[in-house]
Amino acid sequence: MFRTILLGTFLAISAVPVMAADVARGGARVTTIFDHPLPSVPGKSLRGVLVEYGPAGSSPSHTHAASAFITATVIEGSVRSRINDGPEKVFHVGESFVEMPGDHHGVSANASNVESSKLLAVFVVDTDDTKLTMPDRP
Structure with missing residues (x-):
């Protein structure tokens, strides 16, 4: 009976998902969360990338793969973004922006110095x- 209780306790504890550590202040974490070839468009894939910013976090200015068309949606907090020579804008939860192939992402940052964003x-x-x-500077 004791072994059954121990085994049940172990299984219950191991089934609890491990929470990822918060992103440090000023930091950013990028995680690919899906990657699927598009069956109706040979040679193309759909990739999902989660970008998490700690308070005051940012990514260096960058470009993406030459073939990349991107739509980005804020799912937590707010994000500052500037594409090419356009104005810097703040996007809030549920708002989206797009990047066309060849665009330059000059600003990509958390709009808050206190809260995290994703x-x-x-x-x-x-x-x-x-x-x-590809970051502008190595």
Whole structure:
């Protein structure tokens, strides 16, 4: 009986998902969360990337794979963004922006110095493209 209780307790504890650590102040974390070839568009894939910013966090200015069409939706907090020579804008939960192939992402940052923020970037990209983001400076 004791072994059954211990086994049940172990299984219950191991089934609890491990929470990811919060992103540090000033930091950013990028995680690919899905990658699926598009069956009706040979050579193209749909990739989902979760971008998490700690308070005052940001990503360096960058471009993406030449084939990448991207739509990004804020899912937590607010995000500052500037594409090409356009104005810097703040996007809030539920708001989206797009990046066309060849666009330059000059600003990508948390709009808050206190709260975290997250966005989901969905890429339509050549399946062979393995490097999605290229910072302006190495």
